Amino acid sequence: MKKKVSIKDIAAHLNISITTVSLILNGKSKEVGLSDILNEKVLKYTKEIGYKPNLLAKSLRTGKTKIICLLVENIADPFFSSIAGFVEELATQRGYKIIYGSTKNDPAKTSELISLFKDRHVDGFIIAPTEELEADINNLLSEHVPLVLFDRYYPAIDTDQVVVDNFDSTYKAIQMLIAQGYKNIAFVTLESDQSQMHDRLGGYLKVMEVHGLTPCVQKIAYESVEQDACTLIKQLLSTDIPVDALFFGTNYLTLKGLEVLKDLDIAVPRDIGVISFDDHEVFKLFTPGITAVVQPVALMSEKIVELLLEQIDHKADVRQKKKIVVPGFLNVRNSTGQKK
Amino acid sequence: MKKKVSIKDIAAHLNISITTVSLILNGKSKEVGLSDILNEKVLKYTKEIGYKPNLLAKSLRTGKTKIICLLVENIADPFFSSIAGFVEELATQRGYKIIYGSTKNDPAKTSELISLFKDRHVDGFIIAPTEELEADINNLLSEHVPLVLFDRYYPAIDTDQVVVDNFDSTYKAIQMLIAQGYKNIAFVTLESDQSQMHDRLGGYLKVMEVHGLTPCVQKIAYESVEQDACTLIKQLLSTDIPVDALFFGTNYLTLKGLEVLKDLDIAVPRDIGVISFDDHEVFKLFTPGITAVVQPVALMSEKIVELLLEQIDHKADVRQKKKIVVPGFLNVRNSTGQKK
DNA sequence: CTGAAAGCGCTTACAG
DNA sequence: CTGAAAGCGCTTACAG
Numbered sequence: 001m002k003k004k005v006s007i008k009d010i011a012a013h014l015n016i017s018i019t020t021v022s023l024i025l026n027g028k029s030k031e032v033g034l035s036d037i038l039n040e041k042v043l044k045y046t047k048e049i050g051y052k053p054n055l056l057a058k059s060l061r062t063g064k065t066k067i068i069c070l071l072v073e074n075i076a077d078p079f080f081s082s083i084a085g086f087v088e089e090l091a092t093q094r095g096y097k098i099i100y101g102s103t104k105n106d107p108a109k110t111s112e113l114i115s116l117f118k119d120r121h122v123d124g125f126i127i128a129p130t131e132e133l134e135a136d137i138n139n140l141l142s143e144h145v146p147l148v149l150f151d152r153y154y155p156a157i158d159t160d161q162v163v164v165d166n167f168d169s170t171y172k173a174i175q176m177l178i179a180q181g182y183k184n185i186a187f188v189t190l191e192s193d194q195s196q197m198h199d200r201l202g203g204y205l206k207v208m209e210v211h212g213l214t215p216c217v218q219k220i221a222y223e224s225v226e227q228d229a230c231t232l233i234k235q236l237l238s239t240d241i242p243v244d245a246l247f248f249g250t251n252y253l254t255l256k257g258l259e260v261l262k263d264l265d266i267a268v269p270r271d272i273g274v275i276s277f278d279d280h281e282v283f284k285l286f287t288p289g290i291t292a293v294v295q296p297v298a299l300m301s302e303k304i305v306e307l308l309l310e311q312i313d314h315k316a317d318v319r320q321k322k323k324i325v326v327p328g329f330l331n332v333r334n335s336t337g338q339k340k
Numbered sequence: 341m342k343k344k345v346s347i348k349d350i351a352a353h354l355n356i357s358i359t360t361v362s363l364i365l366n367g368k369s370k371e372v373g374l375s376d377i378l379n380e381k382v383l384k385y386t387k388e389i390g391y392k393p394n395l396l397a398k399s400l401r402t403g404k405t406k407i408i409c410l411l412v413e414n415i416a417d418p419f420f421s422s423i424a425g426f427v428e429e430l431a432t433q434r435g436y437k438i439i440y441g442s443t444k445n446d447p448a449k450t451s452e453l454i455s456l457f458k459d460r461h462v463d464g465f466i467i468a469p470t471e472e473l474e475a476d477i478n479n480l481l482s483e484h485v486p487l488v489l490f491d492r493y494y495p496a497i498d499t500d501q502v503v504v505d506n507f508d509s510t511y512k513a514i515q516m517l518i519a520q521g522y523k524n525i526a527f528v529t530l531e532s533d534q535s536q537m538h539d540r541l542g543g544y545l546k547v548m549e550v551h552g553l554t555p556c557v558q559k560i561a562y563e564s565v566e567q568d569a570c571t572l573i574k575q576l577l578s579t580d581i582p583v584d585a586l587f588f589g590t591n592y593l594t595l596k597g598l599e600v601l602k603d604l605d606i607a608v609p610r611d612i613g614v615i616s617f618d619d620h621e622v623f624k625l626f627t628p629g630i631t632a633v634v635q636p637v638a639l640m641s642e643k644i645v646e647l648l649l650e651q652i653d654h655k656a657d658v659r660q661k662k663k664i665v666v667p668g669f670l671n672v673r674n675s676t677g678q679k680k
Numbered sequence: 681c682t683g684a685a686a687g688c689g690c691t692t693a694c695a696g
Numbered sequence: 697c698t699g700a701a702a703g704c705g706c707t708t709a710c711a712g
Contacts, residue, residue, distance in 0.1 A: 006689055017699040022691060033697055055459050056400040057689035060704050065396075075440075076421040097456065100415075100440055116437065119395050259625050282622045285599050346705055357683040362707060373681055397705035400688050 005051055014045060021046075025053065059121060068308065069117040071101045071110065071127040073151075078251065079278045079295065080128070083150070086301030087126065094309060096123070105222045107132040118145065124308050128152060131194055146311035148304050152196040153323075160307040160316070162324045164295045166196045169328030170203030173275050173293050174247060176330065178211055181339030182245035182273045186236055188257060189249030191219040200249050200277055216241065220253065229256035230263075237264065244339065245273035251280040254290060274335040289333030296326050345391055354385060361386075365393065399461060408648065409457040411441045411450065411467040413491075418591065419618045419635065420468070423490070426641030427466065434649060436463070445562045447472040458485065464648050468492060471534055486651035488644050492536040493663075500647040500656070502664045504635045506536045509668030510543030513615050513633050514587060516670065518551055521679030522585035522613045526576055528597060529589030531559040540589050540617055556581060560593065569596035570603075577604065584679065585613035591620040594630060614675040629673030636666050 007025070011018040021042055023032055029039040059065045068091055072080035088098040099122065103110040107130045114125070114136050124146030129137060134154055140147050141159065149161040177185055187204045190197050201217065208215040218236045220229050233256060237243055248254040254276035261268060268274050268288055276283065276292040283290035303324045310316040347365070351358040361382055363372055369379040399405045408431055412420035428438045439462065443450040447470045454465070454476050464486030469477060474494055480487050481499065489501040517525055527544045530537050541557065548555040558576045560569050573596060577583055588594040594616035601608060608614050608628055616623065616632040623630035643664045650656040 004689095007691095008689075018690085019692080019699055019701095020697095023698095026691080035697075038697090052459055054400070054461075054689050056396055056405075056461055057704090058691080060394070060396040060400055060688090060706090061690045061692090063704080076416045076418070078416070081416040097460075119392055120437075121394075121396055255622065255625065262625065262627055282595065282625075285595065285602065285622075287602055344705095347707095348705075358706085359683055359685095359708080360681095363682095366707080375681075378681090394705050397688090398707080400690090400704090401706045401708090403688080 004054065005049060006054065010042070010046060010049075010051060014042060016042075063121075065121045065123055066096050067099055067120075067122045068096050068124050068126060069099050069101065069113075069122040071103055071113055071125065071129075073103055073105055073128055073130075075100050075102045077278075078280050079151075079297070082297045083301055083304075086298055087305055090301060090305040094305070103128070103130050105130050111136050114140070124148075124312050126150060126304055126308060129154070129194075131192065146308055146316075148308045148311075150300065150304050152194045155195065158321050160311065160321050160323075162300050162303045162307065162326065163196065164300070164328045165325050166199035166328075167203040167206070169293045169330075170200045170247070170277065171207045173277075173291075173330055174204055174207045175211075176332075177245050177247070177273055177275065177336060178207070178213070180273065180336055183213060184216065184241055184243050185213065185245040185247060185273075186216040186218060186243045187247050187249065188218045188220070188233060188236070188253050190225075190253070191221040197249055204247060214241075216243065225252065225256065229253065230260050233257050233260045234264070237266070243272065245336075246275075248274070248276045251276050251278040251283075251292070254283075254292075255280065258286065258290070268335050269337040270340060273337075273339065279331055284333065286335075288335050288337070291333045291336040292331045293328050294331045295328050299326050344394065345389060346394065350382070350386060350389075350391060354382060356382075403461070405461045405463055406435060407437050407439055407460070407462045408464045408466060409439050409441065409453075409462040411443055411453055411465065411469075413443055413445055413468055413470075415440050415442045418620050419491075419637070422637045423641055423644075426638055427645055430641060430645040434645070443468070443470050445470050451476050454480070464488075464652050466490060466644055466648060469494070469534075471532065486648055486656075488648045488651075490640065490644050492534045495535065498661050500651065500661050500663075502640050502643045502647065502666065503536065504640070504668045505665050506539035506668075507543040507546075509633045509670075510540045510587070510617065511547045513617075513631075513670055514544055514547045515551075516672075517585050517587070517613055517615065517676060518547070518553070520613065520676055523553060524556065524581055524583050525553065525585040525587060525613075526556040526558060526583045527587050527589070528558045528560070528573060528576070528593050530565075530593070531561040537589055544587060554581075556583065565592065565596065569593060570600050573597050573600045574604070577606070583612065585676075586615075588614070588616045591616050591618040591623075591632070594623075594632075595620065598626065598630070608675050609677040610680065613677075613679065619671055624673065626675075628675050628677070631673045631676040632671045633668050634671045635668050639666050 007018050007021050011021045023029060024034060024039050024042040070084060070087060075081055075084060084100060091098050101113040110130050110133055126148050128151040129149055134157060137157055147159060149159050151163060153159060153161040153163060174185060189201055205215050218232055220232055246257055248257055266272055274290055276290055279292040279294050283292055307322055347358050347361050351361045363369060364374060364379050364382040410424060410427060415421055415424060424440060431438050441453040450470050450473055466488050468491040469489055477497055489499050491503060493499060493501040493503060514525060529541055545555050558572055560572055586597055588597055606612055614630055616630055619632040619634050623632055647662055
């Protein structure tokens with residue numbers, strides 16, 4: 001690679017000290033009282049030669065990298081990639097760069113990612129945590145690493161966090177199904193104790209209870225979604241109780257469900273109603289379109305970045321942790337039409 | 341954050357010099373001839389206190405970051421996220437970390453990403469280039485930054501590159517359509533001069549010519565796919581020539597096409613045959629499943645990492661640039677059934 | 681066999 | 697108003 005010019009070279013060329021160059025480059029010229037002429041001269045020259053400071057050296061010295069690490073379940077998922085897009089834009093405006101990692105819901109992998117990025121001295125973390133990550137999170141907390149959890153959190157750990165009202169959103173979605181005439185509503189979800197799945201299940205159980213309906217829950221392990229989801233959903237549909245609606249706890253479970261319904265030649269919504277938690281770009285392509293609970297991604301992203309920057313800027317040092325809950329809403333399509 | 345322990349602290353604690361500690365930590369103990377006992381002692385102690393070297397300092401000193409930058413069109417796209425997964429695994433095995441960026445086919449954004457990561461001193465780049473990026477690529481080349489292009493390349497620039505045989509894959513896919521009895525095969529593609537789109541179009545035009553069929557091409561600008569794709573595809577289907585098969589140049593164009601076919605109530609493959617270049621997880625969910633040209637992602641990833649590491653390890657300094665072309669294959673589903 | 685010292689390219693108290 | 701110098705935490709030629 002080409003030899004880069006350093007602040008020393010510039011100082012030598014201009015016959016001034018590196019202190020002066022550094023001060024000017026960091027906009028502290030006024031503050032310190034350097035002459036405008038000198039300021040001009042340095043700025044003009046550095047621009048002319050296209051000088052770029054060595055960020056490694058800068059970071060080593062200042063202890064700041066201006067990098068934020070965003071850890072999501074899967075960056076290819078529409079919900080997470082949408083959050084990533086917004087967060088990146090907001091962070092960029094504030095002078096930060098975002099670096100991504102996909103946890104794939106694997107605690108060991110996630111733990112490694114965290115330690116990897118910590119070793120790389122990122123200035124803060126935004127994490128959609130997996131299960132069994134309490135130790136790592138507590139660790140970050142105890143080292144005062146800026147950290148915001150989103151999508152899910154640990155009830156037992158006091159953190160800044162941003163989540164959707166999983167309980168209420170699910171409650172309302174199911175209530176809508178009931179109003180449409182569906183009764184035997186099954187809930188297909190992950191075998192998971194993560195808070196968001198716990199709350200979605202809670203909302204479902206509560207609304208069923210309130211309406212005197214019998215709940216029916218099918219849980220599927222995250223790791224075995226690819227192999228087992230279809231089989232398990234088929235089982236669910238072949239029990240004595242005739243399920244007339246399916247609520248899927250995540251969008252990828254919905255995709256699996258649709259595959260099964262197609263296989264079994266079950267018509268939506270004539271034979272069965274369908275709702276997905278979280279939208280997906282293809283849901284509008286199906287016949288009929290699939291109704292989904294949608295999270296207010298832009299708002300969540302704003303809150304996330306705001307909370308993290310408060311920590312990075314030490315404005316959060318004295319305040320209590322903030323736990324923000326934003327409202328979800330329903331994107332109604334035809335998969336939840338009036339039950340005939 | 342907690343005060344980290346440095347190599348100096350370790351040396352002080354053990355009453356030896358930092359040179360010795362550094363040498364041992366870098367496995368040069370034998371090479372230099374340090375006693376096994378000392379070696380043991382240092383290793384044991386550093387492990388005990390969980391010492392982690394400051395990578396910023398290390399990189400500043402060595403000029404290496406052990407980070408590779410992977411720039412793709414869209415990390416949420418199945419093809420690119422699949423490449424990313426394989427490349428990350430292979431790179432990790434070799435001690436490298438992968439950092440991602442999505443170009444969204446925007447040259448200005450891509451140019452910024454490149455300069456951003458260059459400023460961060462990544463050890464090399466793997467890029468699926470956008471149009472109008474020649475200057476940046478030449479720039480990297482002239483600075484001898486390790487670089488591999490994939491998915492597309494610039495015929496006029498001599499680089500290490502890995503691409504699928506776009507021309508032949510398309511040729512064979514269309515040939516299959518013709519064998520199935522389709523005649524009025526339209527080609528829906530991007531308004532783009534990128535090599536991969538150019539070659540796919542070339543394959544289509546050639547096979548149509550060979551079979552004495554009249555080509556029909558619809559081009560759509562990448563930026564306006566969301567707004568215009570559906571309208572343009574509808575236009576294509578409402579001309580005098582009755583199109584009986586559609587070949588889509590990318591998987592997201594296929595999704596748009598399927599939306600249109602659904603709107604117009606056109607049955608696949610009864611009324612029209614469909615093939616997509618590049619697969620998509622939902623293509624098997626549609627009725628009928630959508631036939632796709634698939635790229636050998638694992639193989640491509642291996643080649644990409646191999647070429648890049650040859651450059652990083654200076655094994656490529658003397659050799660010629662390698663231009664690798666891998667074979668695509670057809671994943672046949674029901675959207676290309678025998679024409680009735 | 682082991683250590684003192686220079687240097688990677690910055691920033692920032694401190695001195696004048 | 698401006699500069700010499702220390703130091704961030706490493707690695708590595710050089711000396712002994």
